[in-house]
Structure formats: C-alpha cells, structure tokens
Amino acid sequence: MIGLATVLLAAGAAxxxxxxTRPLFPGTFVAKESTVVQQTGEPVQRGTINSYWLxxxxxxxxxxxxxxxxxxxxxxxxxGEDTGAAYVVQENRCQYYCTQINLQCNAADSLCSYDYLxxxxxxxxxxxxxxxxxxxxxxxxxxxxIIMNRQSLCVVNGTTPAWSTRDVCPFEKHIGWENSTYLxxxxxxxxxxxxxxxxxxxxxxxxxxxxxxxxxxxRVFGPGRASSMLLLSL
Numbered sequence: 001m002i003g004l005a006t007v008l009l010a011a012g013a014a015x016x017x018x019x020x021t022r023p024l025f026p027g028t029f030v031a032k033e034s035t036v037v038q039q040t041g042e043p044v045q046r047g048t049i050n051s052y053w054l055x056x057x058x059x060x061x062x063x064x065x066x067x068x069x070x071x072x073x074x075x076x077x078x079x080g081e082d083t084g085a086a087y088v089v090q091e092n093r094c095q096y097y098c099t100q101i102n103l104q105c106n107a108a109d110s111l112c113s114y115d116y117l118x119x120x121x122x123x124x125x126x127x128x129x130x131x132x133x134x135x136x137x138x139x140x141x142x143x144x145x146i147i148m149n150r151q152s153l154c155v156v157n158g159t160t161p162a163w164s165t166r167d168v169c170p171f172e173k174h175i176g177w178e179n180s181t182y183l184x185x186x187x188x189x190x191x192x193x194x195x196x197x198x199x200x201x202x203x204x205x206x207x208x209x210x211x212x213x214x215x216x217x218x219r220v221f222g223p224g225r226a227s228s229m230l231l232l233s234l
Contacts, residue, residue: 027055052190094203
C-alpha cells in the first residue's frame with residue numbers, strides 16, 4: 001500500500017518538474033518583428049523589422065535588419081567572433097559603415113546572449129497578442145554587478161518567441177523601453193538577398209560622430225536594437 005508521504009513526495013516532484021526552463025533557440029533564423037521604441041524625452045518610434053540571422057561553424061556570421069516597406073537596412077558582417085562592420089543602407093545605397101567590436105549574441109533578438117543563457121528564469125504564464133498561452137522568462141543584462149537592462153520574453157510551446165520587453169536602465173537609471181511582437185519566426189537559412197550591400201565598394205567609413213553615436217547605442221541597447229532604432233529614425 002502506498003503511504004501518504006510517498007504520494008506527497010511524488011506530487012511535489014511532479015510540480016517541480018512542471019516548471020518550464022528557458023528554451024534554446026537556433027542561431028540561424030528569419031523573423032518579422034513589430035517594434036516600438038521609446039527613449040526618454042524622444043518621440044515614440046514604431047515600425048516592422050525583418051530580421052535575418054546566420055551563424056556558421058566558420059565564424060563568418062551575419063545579421064541583417066530591414067525596415068519593411070522601405071529601402072533601408074543594416075547588415076552586420078562578422079569577420080571573427082567579435083570583429084566586423086555594420087553597413088548602413090538607405091534608399092537602396094550603402095551610405096556608410098562603422099567598424100564594431102561586439103558579440104553577435106549581444107543583440108537583443110539573438111536569443112543567445114550570455115545573460116539569457118545563464119540568467120533567464122521562468123516568471124509565470126502569459127498570453128500572446130492573439131490570446132495564446134505562453135511562458136514568460138525574465139532576466140537582467142548585467143555589467144558586472146550593475147544592471148543595464150531588464151528583459152522578458154514570452155515563448156509559445158517552448159519553441160517560438162511571441163513578444164519581448166526591455167527596460168533600458170543602465171546603472172539603474174531608466175532611459176527608455178522597447179517592446180517587440182514576433183509576427184513570424186522561422187528556423188531557416190535567410191535568402192542571399194538579406195546580405196546585399198548596394199555600392200559596397202564605394203561605401204566609406206562613417207564619421208567619428210555618427211559611428212560614436214551608433215557604437216554607444218550598440219553598447220546600451222545591443223546590435224539588434226541599435227540597428228532597429230537607427231532604421232526607425234531614417
């Protein structure tokens with residue numbers, strides 16, 4: 001005969017096992033995100049960004065962000081793990097590029113950041129914009145002991161991101177927020193056109209002010225959000 005203690009232990013183990021753990025996402029994917037960005041004192045920026053990610057064993061990784069309905073996009077070409085350049089295309093022509101030293105996985109929509117992989121915890125149940133049930137995971141982006149961003153991600157069926165939120169609070173000072181809704185997410189290799197850089201051979205380095213501002217935004221928001229914010233402002 002099964003004792004009460006055994007039943008309680010089994011029930012407790014079942015409850016503990018039912019707590020969702022943060023999912024691992026592919027490093028190569030195509031996504032469409034409806035993004036809203038607000039920096040303190042600045043107008044709200046809205047737009048739909050097509051996001052393309054490619055991670056390869058060779059380390060020759062690429063990321064590209066295209067503003068839907070425009071001829072504006074940004075292509076990140078990585079020549080190493082944390083070296084490469086970001087090419088800014090406006091009106092279907094490369095306007096300038098900025099060299100950068102930032103890990104590809106530091107981009108907010110990479111879903112592979114160190115802080116996500118090591119710090120994301122189940123925060124409870126949630127719902128998508130269409131009313132579908134999802135699991136919410138939350139974590140902080142830290143600079144040593146200092147919180148730079150607070151993030152949450154809603155995941156459907158443990159595999160598909162539905163929405164994300166980011167409270168931008170470097171050194172515990174709130175300076176903005178960003179909300180993104182994933183309109184689609186597919187683990188597939190992006191088309192070659194995602195990496196097109198028209199007139200690349202004539203593209204010049206951006207001036208110090210432009211690239212310094214871009215680099216600072218990358219430092220605070222990450223490559224993905226920096227690109228989105230730049231595109232939404234064009």
